[in-house]
Amino acid sequence: MEINAVLVAVLIMIVLCLFRLNVVLSIFIGALTGGLLSGMSLDKVISTFGTSIVDGAEVALSYALLGGFAALISYSGITDYIVGKIIKSMKKENSHTSRLKIKVTLVVVLLVISVLSQNIIPVHIAFIPILIPPLLSLFNELQIDRRLIATVIGFGLCFPYILFPYGYGHIFQSIIFDSFEKSHVDIAFNSIWKAMLIPSMGYVFGLIIALIIYWKPRKYKTIKVDEEEEIKTLKPYPLIVTAVAILATFIVQTFTESMIFGALAGILIFFFSGLYNWKDLDVKLVEGIQIMAYIGVVILSANGFAGVMNETHEIGNLVHSLAAITGGNKVFSIIMMYVIGLVVTLGIGSSFATIPIIASLFIPFGQEMGLSAMALIAVIGTAGALGDSGSPASDSTLGPTAGLNVDGEHDHIRDTCIPNFLIYNIPLLIFGFIAAMVL
Structure with missing residues (x-):
């Protein structure tokens, strides 16, 4: 039996990720192994990997700039002011x-x-360490189960990007669109959110379940954390500048269909507002970029991996093998794609980085099974989101834990990963399967 280089590469990447080797290193080792196994020379593998990285450059730069923009919003003091008022x-x-x-x-x-952190005010997880720690004592006083907070935030971090084509949703859907283009399958960009409408209802259903299960009181040890009791004052001008920057980001992204220029518009408004010294703003901007840059590097690496896998010319063989295993059964084929997507995304920890990898396999396989383009969009988008909701390496789980575990009372695996995985992935599978069957 001939060993398929693509299958070996994916398995190596997943195993290394699950053993907690750095994701970027795991992706590169997987690509290198798969390329060499297929008969490619070392120089060819490296050059293909490097060339393919360019395909993810726009997404990576978008992530970095949005991180910088989030840091500037935080620096304006508006988040501290809101937290103080709430308390x-x-x-x-x-x-x-x-x-x-x-x-x-x-x-x-x-x-x-x-929810707003993913589209209207695209700061992603940057709001969590600012907003959550000051509220922990209040959570304890009200005996709020932190698993409820973890699943609520998990919903807000994932549901918007798979459905709404703004902010991170625009990035996510752009990656899906580009993946179809590379596979020479024509789709309309605005058809992506329509295909994801049914799967996204899995998140809504899961949220309802989370509210029911985790609404009961839960006691925690009250441990003193750094908390400012005094409410910071906020003058009108910083508030106006922040509001204008957010609005400009949203408008520019809408008209240019580019998250890069949207984020740049917001950043430039902060710099030219005269509100702060440029040197101070530059320091904060760089800090924000650094926070999100790693995710961008993972996305770049994933594109390199997908490029090498395409160059092996063994995806077609793997597709035919999978088709033989499923016997052409549509139901079994869809279930298999979801299982593969779940495992790959759990290992990598980012649906954004996973899409280029699974799309290179799923699109030809889905066509072989007779799935429509809309059904394939639903399968690929859902399969990517599955791992995001529950992977220990996902920023959608790492972010909530970082805020909720400041006092050591919230376990990453038991209190964030497992609840998010069970609450959202089961409904996602059900609704995603329905979408793939009816579209």
């Missing part, structure tokens, strides 16, 4: 009704902020 208003009353009202308000506010 003060919530501590005025202490009756059972008021406590319930406070709890509901907290959950709704965190849900809204999490």
Whole structure:
């Protein structure tokens, strides 16, 4: 039996990731092994990997600039001001009704902020270390189960980008669109959100389940964390500048269809507003870029991996092998694609980085099975999102844990990863399967 280089490369990459080797190194070793196994020379593998990296440059730069923009929004003081106001208003009353009202308000506010962090105010996970730690003592006082907060934030970090074509959603859907272009399959960009409408309902269903399961009180040890009781004052001008920067980012991205220029517009407004010294802004901008740059590097590496896999010319053989295994059964084929997507994304930890890898395999395989382009979009988008909701290496789980575990009372695996994995992945599989069957 002939060994398929693509299959070996993917398995090596997944195993190394699961053993906690750095994701970038795992991707490169997987690509190198697959390329050499297929008969490519070492020089050819390296040159192909390097050339293919360029395909992810726009996405990587978008991530970096959005990180810088998020840091500038934080530096303006608006987030500290909002947190202070929330805490003060919530501590005025202490009756059972008021406590319930406070709890509901907290959950709704965190849900809204999490959703907005992906599109309207594209700061991604940067809001979590700013907003969550000051609220931990209040969570403890109200006996809020932090698994509820982790799943609420998890919803806000994932649901918007798979459905709405703005902010990170624009990046996610652009990666899907580019993957279809590379496979020479014509699709309309605005058809992507339509294909993801049914799978995204899995997140809505999961959120409802999370609210039911984790609404019960849970006690935590109250450990003192760094918390500013005094509410910071915020003058009108910084508020105006921040609002204009956010609005400009949204408008420019809408008209240019580029997250890079959208983020640049917001950044430039901060710099030319005269609000702060350019030297101070530059320091904050670089800090923000550094926070998100690693994700960009992973995406670049994933594109390099996909490029090498395409160059092996063994994807077609693997597709035919998978088709033989499934016997042409559409239901079995869809389930297999979801399982593969789940495992790959769990290993890499980013749906954004996973899409180029699984799309290079799923598109030809799906066509062989007779799936429509819309069904393939749903399968690829859902398969990518599956690992994002629960992977220990995903920023969608690492972010919430970073904020909730400041006092050491929140476990990353038990309290963030497992709840997000179970609450969202089962509904995602069900709704994603429905979408693939009916589209």
